[in-house]
Amino acid sequence: MRNHKMMGGLVALAIAASTVLSACGGDSGGSEVKTNADGTASVTIATVGSDSGSQAFIAEKEGFFEDHGLDVKVKIVANVPELAAAVESGDAQFALTSPTSIASAKSAGVDFTIVAGGAVYTADNPGVWIMVPEGSGIKSPADLKGKTIAVNALNTMPHLSTLATLEDAGVDVKSIDVVTLDFTQVGQAFESGQVDAATVTAPFNYQIEGDNLGHAIVAPYDAVNDRKDFYNTIWFGQSSLAEKQPDVVRKFQDALRDTNAWANDPANEAARKQILQDYTDLADKTLEGLQLLQFGDDVTPELVQPVVDIMEHFKVLPRPIKADDIIADVK
Amino acid sequence: MSATTAERVDAPGADRPAPTDRRRRPSRRWRSAVNLRGLVFAIGLVLLLELLTATVVTSVYVPRPSEIGSALLSELQRGDLMSGIGITLGAYLQGLAIAAVAGVVLGAALGASELAYQTFRILIEFLRPLPSVALIPFSILLLGVGTTTTVAMIVFASFWPILFNTYYGVRAVNPVAIESARIFGLNRRQVFFRVQIPSAAVNIAAGIRVSSAIALILVITVEILTRSGGLGYYIVRMQVAIRTEDMYAGIFVVGVIGYVVALAVAGLERRIIFWNSDIREGGDR
Amino acid sequence: MRSVLTTRLLPWVAPLLVLAVWEYAGRHTTSIYLPPASEVAKALREDWMWEHTTQDLLPSLKRFAIGYLVGSGLGIAVGLAIGSSRRVAQYTGPTLEFLRALPAVAVMPVAILLFGLGDGMRISIIAFGVLFPVLVNTATGARSCRQERIDVAEMFGLSRLQVIRRVILPSAVPMISAGLRVGLPIALIMMVVSELVGGKNGIGFYLTQAQSLFDIAGMFSALVILGVLGNLINWLYVRVETKQLHWGAHL
Numbered sequence: 119m120r121n122h123k124m125m126g127g128l129v130a131l132a133i134a135a136s137t138v139l140s141a142c143g144g145d146s147g148g149s150e151v152k153t154n155a156d157g158t159a160s161v162t163i164a165t166v167g168s169d170s171g172s173q174a175f176i177a178e179k180e181g182f183f184e185d186h187g188l189d190v191k192v193k194i195v196a197n198v199p200e201l202a203a204a205v206e207s208g209d210a211q212f213a214l215t216s217p218t219s220i221a222s223a224k225s226a227g228v229d230f231t232i233v234a235g236g237a238v239y240t241a242d243n244p245g246v247w248i249m250v251p252e253g254s255g256i257k258s259p260a261d262l263k264g265k266t267i268a269v270n271a272l273n274t275m276p277h278l279s280t281l282a283t284l285e286d287a288g289v290d291v292k293s294i295d296v297v298t299l300d301f302t303q304v305g306q307a308f309e310s311g312q313v314d315a316a317t318v319t320a321p322f323n324y325q326i327e328g329d330n331l332g333h334a335i336v337a338p339y340d341a342v343n344d345r346k347d348f349y350n351t352i353w354f355g356q357s358s359l360a361e362k363q364p365d366v367v368r369k370f371q372d373a374l375r376d377t378n379a380w381a382n383d384p385a386n387e388a389a390r391k392q393i394l395q396d397y398t399d400l401a402d403k404t405l406e407g408l409q410l411l412q413f414g415d416d417v418t419p420e421l422v423q424p425v426v427d428i429m430e431h432f433k434v435l436p437r438p439i440k441a442d443d444i445i446a447d448v449k
Numbered sequence: 450m451s452a453t454t455a456e457r458v459d460a461p462g463a464d465r466p467a468p469t470d471r472r473r474r475p476s477r478r479w480r481s482a483v484n485l486r487g488l489v490f491a492i493g494l495v496l497l498l499e500l501l502t503a504t505v506v507t508s509v510y511v512p513r514p515s516e517i518g519s520a521l522l523s524e525l526q527r528g529d530l531m532s533g534i535g536i537t538l539g540a541y542l543q544g545l546a547i548a549a550v551a552g553v554v555l556g557a558a559l560g561a562s563e564l565a566y567q568t569f570r571i572l573i574e575f576l577r578p579l580p581s582v583a584l585i586p587f588s589i590l591l592l593g594v595g596t597t598t599t600v601a602m603i604v605f606a607s608f609w610p611i612l613f614n615t616y617y618g619v620r621a622v623n624p625v626a627i628e629s630a631r632i633f634g635l636n637r638r639q640v641f642f643r644v645q646i647p648s649a650a651v652n653i654a655a656g657i658r659v660s661s662a663i664a665l666i667l668v669i670t671v672e673i674l675t676r677s678g679g680l681g682y683y684i685v686r687m688q689v690a691i692r693t694e695d696m697y698a699g700i701f702v703v704g705v706i707g708y709v710v711a712l713a714v715a716g717l718e719r720r721i722i723f724w725n726s727d728i729r730e731g732g733d734r
Numbered sequence: 735m736r737s738v739l740t741t742r743l744l745p746w747v748a749p750l751l752v753l754a755v756w757e758y759a760g761r762h763t764t765s766i767y768l769p770p771a772s773e774v775a776k777a778l779r780e781d782w783m784w785e786h787t788t789q790d791l792l793p794s795l796k797r798f799a800i801g802y803l804v805g806s807g808l809g810i811a812v813g814l815a816i817g818s819s820r821r822v823a824q825y826t827g828p829t830l831e832f833l834r835a836l837p838a839v840a841v842m843p844v845a846i847l848l849f850g851l852g853d854g855m856r857i858s859i860i861a862f863g864v865l866f867p868v869l870v871n872t873a874t875g876a877r878s879c880r881q882e883r884i885d886v887a888e889m890f891g892l893s894r895l896q897v898i899r900r901v902i903l904p905s906a907v908p909m910i911s912a913g914l915r916v917g918l919p920i921a922l923i924m925m926v927v928s929e930l931v932g933g934k935n936g937i938g939f940y941l942t943q944a945q946s947l948f949d950i951a952g953m954f955s956a957l958v959i960l961g962v963l964g965n966l967i968n969w970l971y972v973r974v975e976t977k978q979l980h981w982g983a984h985l
Binding site for chain 2: 866957963
């Protein structure tokens with residue numbers, strides 16, 4: 119009997135140990151891309167369910183991936199951390215995110231690299247606004263001294279660019295009370311007078327204006343690079359993939375280049391909104407007023423460095439990095 | 450509301466669930482009356498909300514119940530909501546089933562062997578209170594984004610009540626019953642499977658009931674947080690798409706599913722208790 | 735001697751083994767997602783002694799405590815009402831069963847509407863999560879009180895409220911206590927959930943911050959804190975429960 123019990127304990131211990139070991143074993147996260155029998159490469163990409171993530175939707179619908187020999191599966195993922203985890207674990211080969219998260223990753227020792235361009239900020243299409251509730255006395259960033267401002271997440275571009283805007287207006291950023299609030303809840307917070315201002319991306323600004331709850335006072339991204347262009351979102355993957363299989367990266371870049379040409383063409387605006395609606399279920403009313411983002415092809419250090427600079431200015435990065443270090447060299 | 454949520458039916462001093470057994474029969478007879486009065490109350494509440502949202506609470510973020518109702522009808526026809534329900538229920542049942550099997554097997558093993566129990570005691574005590582939502586980022590790394598992570602989180606959260614109920618159930622078996630079974634010539638293993646496990650069935654059922662409620666909350670929460678498939682994703686997608694009525698229609702469906710699940714689990718438990726008392730009576734004879 | 739070995743020493747073998755394997759694997763992996771245990775210990779020392787303990791842990795604990803108390807207080811009150819009156823049970827049953835299944839994240843918009851963006855909203859979410867297990871258990875416990883005892887009490891001229899307080903409540907105590915116990919881990923989950931979505935402090939908030947900065951050791955340290963916290967709360971509860979049950983038995 120004693121023996122029997124002993125065995126049971128040992129077996130259970132062995133099972134537990136092997137579980138722990140196997141859990142630790144999944145670390146390499148190698149995301150090698152296999153080539154199918156018909157010569158296409160199977161790739162999974164992760165993106166967000168909004169206009170900034172719509173390159174993937176367009177390319178899938180319009181067949182640009184197939185044109186370039188890619189068999190792509192598109193996954194919609196919640197937030198930056200999930201996107202990063204999906205790529206790190208090999209669940210997805212490429213994902214869309216903000217350059218800030220790649221800079222944070224590089225600085226923390228994660229080997230991610232930018233493989234293609236996403237949405238570009240341009241002065242006439244900023245995509246992000248600081249908004250204040252209707253009827254508030256706040257007219258300009260200078261009035262925000264000592265106020266409560268909502269941003270969607272700390273240390274991301276909406277947050278840092280808002281701080282930069284305030285600094286330019288001569289406001290001490292330490293006097294500001296920053297709270298995090300999902301974009302979807304800003305309208306409600308305005309309605310009930312919970313915050314004095316909020317940094318909001320499209321399409322939520324249209325909703326808030328449409329419901330007469332608030333209006334934009336300034337585009338915070340104007341303060342990032344003196345109103346010159348920079349990348350708002352980019353596509354990234356593991357550095358090892360870019361080194362070992364540059365052909366896959368090149369195919370992906372070519373497919374996106376076709377996508378961008380199609381998407382940036384004003385003639386396709388209606389079709390593009392239709393695709394966006396198919397993937398995100400945006401209401402007709404919201405889509406109507408939506409200013410669609412412009413996408414960029416080539417990722418140059420000049421278009422990424424402003425983001426790194428603003429992160430360093432507000433001391434977000436534990437270790438300084440250069441834009442050059444986070445852009446894949448596959449040319 | 451005949452469903453209960455006790456982690457341990459055999460609370461200190463209480464004899465096996467005699468009170469619940471005795472009370473259950475009359476409560477069944479009320480059932481038709483319960484539904485009618487409950488319906489009246491629910492309808493009254495909805496009408497009150499309709500009135501409030503039409504007059505006092507005029508936020509654009511609080512749709513009126515009638516708007517939610519019509520949104521629900523049109524969404525149900527569109528199919529998106531339906532497929533969401535399917536995915537959610539699939540993950541829910543899968544997670545609960547895995548948790549039930551693993552919880553019962555491990556709980557029984559720990560209950561059977563003091564050595565095994567002592568070996569894992571501290572590990573279990575440490576892991577048990579970890580909120581599963583805090584594990585989501587780790588789960589995504591290991592299992593990727595998608596149903597696997599959702600199921601894993603459900604399993605982690607709903608595993609513990611079942612494990613502990615099984616453990617306590619196996620442990621709490623009347624020593625006299627074990628002794629007499631041994632006198633009748635059953636060996637240890639036979640005693641375990643024929644006496645201890647069957648009499649733990651009530652406890653196991655109670656554990657599964659607790660877990661069935663936790664698992665439902667978890668499946669929606671994880672789907673909302675990770676935006677992977679199912680009703681939770683539907684709700685968050687509608688929220689992001691600024692379609693508030695449709696979002697509340699999705700939330701309403703979650704409530705309905707919870708109601709149905711609670712009824713189903715209560716019914717299932719009645720059968721298990723019935724079956725169990727059958728066995729016990731057979732044993733006594 | 736043998737039993738002392740099994741109960742005192744054996745339980746520590748597996749945790750130490752896990753720590754050792756973790757340390758070894760952490761040192762020999764290339765993935766930054768598995769920092770060795772010593773790195774996590776360093777994060778624990780640097781972050782949680784005591785900067786984030788005051789900044790994040792204490793606010794979390796405060797909301798947890800208030801939310802748990804409010805939720806269980808409401809649960810016991812409503813549960814007693816339902817359990818001691820068939821009519822109340824019949825009217826409210828289906829509606830409560832429906833509300834019970836709603837996940838707190840889904841009711842967040844309503845909570846914001848009612849309680850704003852601050853602590854009130856987060857506390858209400860914790861309370862919402864705790865309310866139902868306590869309520870359902872209290873109702874069941876109250877219903878299990880023998881009718882004869884209630885009849886006798888009424889014969890002696892006790893009012894409805896007195897009957898509930900003196901007769902029904904004491905006999906419901908074991909079930910209430912079981913419900914309060916189920917509520918603990920749920921409250922802990924809700925505490926984290928309420929901090930993951932928006933906010934400016936709390937353990938859940940720390941976790942998301944660490945995650946977005948790829949501070950994996952920090953993430954693990956938050957998990958360790960949560961595990962320790964869960965055990966402390968459980969231990970505290972068992973102590974209070976033993977005392978209160980004792981009190982209940984004498985009532």
